[in-house]
Amino acid sequence: GALGAMVLAAMKGRLTYSVISQALASTTRLSAFVIFILLGARMFSLTFYGVNGHLWVEHLLVSLPGGETGFLIVVSILVFLLAFFLDFFELAFIIVPLLVAPAEALAIDLIWFGVILAVNMQTSFMHPPFGFALFYLRSVAPRSPYNDKVTGERLAGVSTGQIYWGAVPFVVIQVVMIGLTIAFPSMVMHYKGVVVDPSTIEIKVPTLQQLSPGGATGGATLGAPKLGAPNVGGTGDSAPAEGGTVAPALPGPKLGAPVINP
Template sequence: MEWVIANMAPLMFGALVLFLLFGYPVAFALAANGILFGLIGIELGLLQPALFQALPERIFGIMANDTLLAIPFFTFMGLILERSGMAEDLLDTIGQLFGPIRGGLAFAVIFVGALLAATTGVVAASVISMGLISLPIMLRYGYDKRLATGVIAASGTLAQIIPPSLVLIIMADQLGRSVGDMYEGAMVPGLVLTGLYVGYVVLITIIKPSAAPALPPEARTLRGSKLLLRVLTALVPPLVLIFLVLGTIFLGIATPTEGGAMGAAGALILAVSRKRLTWQLTRQAMETTGKLSAFVIFILVGSTVFGLTFRAVDGDLWVEHLLLSLPGGEIGFLVVVNIMVFLLAFFLDFFELAFIIVPLLAPVADKLGIDLVWFGVLLAVNMQTSFMHPPFGFALFYLRSVAPPAIKTTDIYWGAIPFVCIQLIMVALIITFPNLVSYGDEHQKELQRMERDGTAPPPAGLDTLIPQGTDDEQSSDNADLLKGLQGDAK
């Protein structure tokens, strides 16, 4: 019994891993572990029965969390846009625009994936839309199967890192940071990752031109003014919607929740303008949004139950001591954590990783002086690989469900591997060049760092406002300043 009491935290974590390997739903595995080990701790005298009295307050805290309201708003927005035909119009238009160059359709898929990511934030919607629309066309004109499937799956996962990403909302909530800061910090890495995808396709067109041919002249039906008009009418509405959602958040006009609400309203307006909004479409979008939101909240409740008991048995201290003792300091911590997250992503999706792993890693990162917004963006890029890992990547399953019979599952898996490597290169770039994640006011971040280190200057008082000079000048200036302040007070 003494050994069990001394090793309660690692036993609890090991039991959770065992439950997950047996295939139990994550939300219920988390909650069951928390309650089971809480009861064992009470029976052994390690914990007090009053521990579970904190649960109702924590669960009501989740229900009252305004930040989480952004999840159903952005999900609903993405589903409405996906079903209103925006992806189809964008792919057709940008495909015509890039058609004359080698790899044009692949470039179109990448750019449309980035635009859909900035408007929908939902991986499934992006992958399924592009798989249905662009994959048959790419195969018809002689694209390599592995390149075509890899580009579609990878471009769809850009919704993980380009705002308004759902994972960034969860990360901000778990790290105790602003969603707006997370969005701003992730924007440049998301664009750089998009550029790396484009660079890979360019490299393929140089090494193996037959893998990504240009569209033949008969397939390019739009030219000149007709193409220009089509580009304007297809691109302007989503760009306006992007500004409506992200621009207002970055400018401080709206909170992420309000931005999500405006985005959902904008998606409905776009669907009405295209005459594609029907009661059936709206009902399907609402049902899917409700299911996804319930899924997220149930996992969050389960992780709260697990976290309550885990911290009560000093599990956070166990993890902290384990990670702080790693060789290499901050760099050693980042390397080990990213390898661990990459391996766990083979078995867990990003929601599960965010709720289980991030709360354990954040205190250690904070103690090492790592900026938590930067750390959150780094983990979000790494978690993106969870959608691309063979054999369990969700993006691969989404693509398999809509791919024609000519595409084998092995083609999809082999096509995904180069893009997983590119995502890992992006992780290395963020670690090597931390300024890629830039957000907020630099002066304010420096004050927060100094406050955390205990070197923050004292608050500005009246004496810090008084100008310095000779004694006579200072006395005169002080008197004038005090009179002015008294007059303002009156």
């Protein structure tokens, strides 16, 4: 975004030293604000952990009625309401660490839980009165009536209330997505494949009685084959043993004196 803005400013001939210095100064101030917000959030978290506040929160959330579903619904409502007053950074550094331990205690998949929180915290950009997206739109939307450059018509200005009301449908879409993510976890956890319940797996191993000849299962008697003695070295027929089969005669080796040609 910053590179694109610089390219556009250069194309219009407005990329001067004063503009660059002003942009750098503004960026430095905003970055310092964000860093101090993160430091304050971390200090608050450490203080809260120091008085064992995280244990109280964990016991409170784990004991909610409804188990896993009740926990997800209450947490989603809590984060949604806090997003009116806290932006993404405070929620991520203060609230989310307090919710991980209860989620693990309830055996909730943390990737699924993280996606639910991420979709929920996206609404903080559109919540009045501190939504960043609302501020961005307010900075570019004209306050007073203006002439449209394409049609040439005289259009009325955009008020702050109109911007806030215009964000409501997008917030509703986010809320619907949160509900769908909770109701259908497979949308997130499809990478795990089909979940197999080990209690439904049955492995049948044959018993010794089923394998033994003439066992209790009524199997057929397996008799050992009766083979006649082979006639090794002969060329005639060999008489088979009683009830046996005829083995092929194997020719004997023919040995002679070696012949050496000079």
